[in-house]
Amino acid sequence: MSLPAELLAEIERAFPADFLSVEPADLAAYGRDWTRIHPPAPGAIAFPRTTDEVSRLLALCARHRAPVVPSGGRTGLAAGAVAARGELVLSMGRMRRMDPVDEDGLTVRVQAGAVTEAVHHHVRPLGLSWPVDFASKGSSQVGGNIATNAGGVRVIRYGLTRQWVLGLEVVLASGAVLELNGALEKNNTGFDLRQLFIGSEGTLGVITEATLKLARLPTRTDVFLFAVPDLAGVLRLFRAARRGPFALAAFELFTDRCLARVQRHRSLRNPLGTPATHYVLVEAEAGEPDALEAWVASLLEEGLATDGTLAQSAAQAAELWALREGISESLTATxxxxxxxxxxxxxxxxxxxxxxxxxxxxxxxxxxxxxxxxxxxxxxxxxxxxxxxxxxxxxxxxxxxxxxxxxxxxxxxxxxxxxxxGIGLLKKPYLAYSRAPEELTLLRAIKQTLDPLGILNPGKILD
Ligand SMILES: Cc1cc2nc3c(=O)[nH]c(=O)nc-3n(C[C@H](O)[C@H](O)[C@H](O)COP(=O)(O)OP(=O)(O)OC[C@H]3O[C@@H](n4cnc5c(N)ncnc54)[C@H](O)[C@@H]3O)c2cc1C
The missing domain is CATH 3.30.70.2740 (Alpha-Beta Plaits)
Incomplete structure (x- = not known):
């Protein structure tokens, strides 16, 4: 499949000179995501700067029935942003504007191409956070986070991305622009269409802007690493952490095999002296130092952990997190x-x-x-x-x-x-293991209504 030459010519006439690329290096880079399983083969890459450009581009593509793959930071692990069949990749990389924070409403409006970690840096000086956080935050984008309803390391405390999105601006396959919910916390006026686009993996519309909800940064966090003898022990430790004298912000497991690969790839040291098959990283918010110490002593006494360490500084906490956050990358690298x-x-x-x-x-x-x-x-x-x-x-x-x-x-x-x-291309053959036939029929009907020509991310999630 290739993009119609007429469409490419029209795009070149209607948009700035640097809007479209067919450079081989761009085609190779923007045609794939982190999965690297499908050989990249997009027809061209478009780099809009504004919602109006996205809208005009999609209207043109609809007229030519040209397939479009919305593309964020391409850190996805389900091949959702892969373009392997001559599609037009719509990169959000130039749409990175971040507005000033609304300190009364605790919100910030950003363009969808803003990098996740850049949003963290933007709001942190005000003592605030956008609590969507994981190892790929330095490359992933807000639009990609929303389109995948990303989870991450603090879901146990803060929930999924869905909980931290107040409003969305979305461009439909026809080019129509929807403004959904604005900066409203409360708005009970019928079906909440915003939720339909969260987790839709670029198949229902292109997210161009979002109003994000912000949380206060915790006043105190403590990070522990524990060695645990087996998986049943991990779950026992989890029960103890749930009842611990703090708010549980993260409870992350990894095995000795993961640790060995991280150590090989990143040359990191294991801070625990006792070798174990299972390790657990715990992040605790708002715990009193004495109560935390007593809690750790009781774990060791009761044999719930065979060894443990508490980070004594932010740098040490980052070192413990690096052991966990380096795993995904290290498995692929080694x-x-x-x-x-x-x-x-x-x-x-x-x-x-x-x-x-x-x-x-x-x-x-x-x-x-x-x-x-x-x-x-x-x-x-x-x-x-x-x-x-x-x-x-x-x-x-x-x-x-x-x-x-x-x-x-x-x-x-x-x-x-x-x-x-998410589902993307990778898990599509198995979707029926998690969704009933009646649900699949409904999902198809929704796709048909919003994208009747089937030009948005075709072949992803559903055929
Ligand atoms: C090392 C590593 C660790 C990770 N850890 C986690 C984790 O803990 N939790 C987790 O949930 N994920 C994790 N991921 C997966 C990934 O980072 C997230 O899914 C992230 O949200 C994807 O964002 P992105 O901008 O890279 O999206 P992309 O990969 O570019 O795209 C993902 C999907 O969203 C669509 N899309 C992108 N932008 C838009 C837009 N503006 N409008 C409409 N559709 C759009 C694409 O078409 C595609 O279907 C990890 C990935 C890596 C590499």
Whole structure:
């Protein structure tokens, strides 16, 4: 498939000279996301600066029935921003304006291309945060975060991106511009259309601006790392953390295999002297130092942790976080991982994990499984590393077959096959494990209503 030459000529006439690129380096870079599985092959890349440009571009594309892939920081892990079939990539990279913070309403309006971490830096001097936070924040964009309803490391305390978006400006496939909810906290005037676009992965509209809700930065945070003997022990520790003398801001698990890969890739040191198979990073807000110390002593006394350390400075806290946040990148840098991102009801984690271990023992005897995740909110990242003696093709066949067993197990335990990364191209074949046929019919009807020509991110989430 290639873009009509007439469309490209019209774009060149109607927009600034630097608006469109067909440079091979741009096509290669903007045609793929972090998954790097599908060879990139977009037809061209457009770089709008304003909502009006996005609107006029989509109206033109609709007239030519040209497929468009909305593109943010391309850190997605579901191949949602991949353009592998001659599509026009609509990059939001130049739309990065951030307005002054409204300190009474605790909101800030930004263009969708604003980088997540840039928003953090913009609001921090006022003692505020936009609590959407994860390892890719230095590249991911607000529009991508909203389009994937991203989760991250503090969901247990602050919830998903959805909770932190007040208003959206969205351009539909026709070019029509919708302003949804503005900066209103309260607005009960029928269906909340804003929520429809949050998590829609660029298939229903292009998010061009957002009014973000802000939180006060916590006055005090403490970061601990614990060594734990096994997965059941991790869940016991979680129960103790839920009842701890603080507000639980993060409860992150990783195994010794993940740690070994991070240490190899980033040359980081393990601050704990006692080796263990499982590690847990806990971030606590607003805990009194004496109460925290007593809590840690009780964990060690009761054998809930075999070792532990409390960061004594912001730099040490960052070092502990680096062990956890470096995992995703390190797995890719040191091997070829097959990734799954599943969610279970927290109460069902223990039973699920028991069956998962047995299932994976059968499916992948002797293989390296790297397990980590935001386990406090029921989210597990289950990564299988390709053995050196297997070709990539054979590995993919094997993992595709095993995924069906995994997802059947997830369904039996009333979980989700995609906790936070989305569906994109990667998980599309498995969507029916998590959504009922009646729901799928409804999703298709919504897509048909908003994008009757099927030009927005075609083939993503649904066929
Ligand atoms: C190291 C690493 C760690 C990560 N950790 C987490 C984590 O803890 N939690 C988590 O949830 N995710 C995580 N991710 C995944 C990813 O960073 C998030 O999904 C992020 O929100 C994607 O943002 P992006 O701007 O890079 O989007 P992209 O990858 O560019 O796009 C993602 C999807 O959104 C669509 N899209 C992008 N911008 C727009 C727009 N303006 N309008 C409409 N549609 C749009 C795209 O078409 C695509 O379908 C991680 C990724 C990496 C590489």
């Amino acid at each position: 091997g070829f991982p097959h990734k799954n991102d599943i969610a279970l009801p927290v109460a069902g984690l223990e039973a699920f994990c028991g069956e998962l271990e047995a299932e994976f023992g059968r499916e992948y005897p002797g293989w390296e499984i790297c397990l980590f995740g935001h386990i406090g909110d029921g989210n597990l990242h289950v990564n299988v590393m390709k053995p050196d003696d297997l070709t990539i093709e054979a590995f993919k066949d094997r993992t595709a077959a095993a995924d069906r067993h995994l997802f059947a197990l997830v369904r039996r335990h009333r979980g989700s096959i995609s906790a936070e990364h």
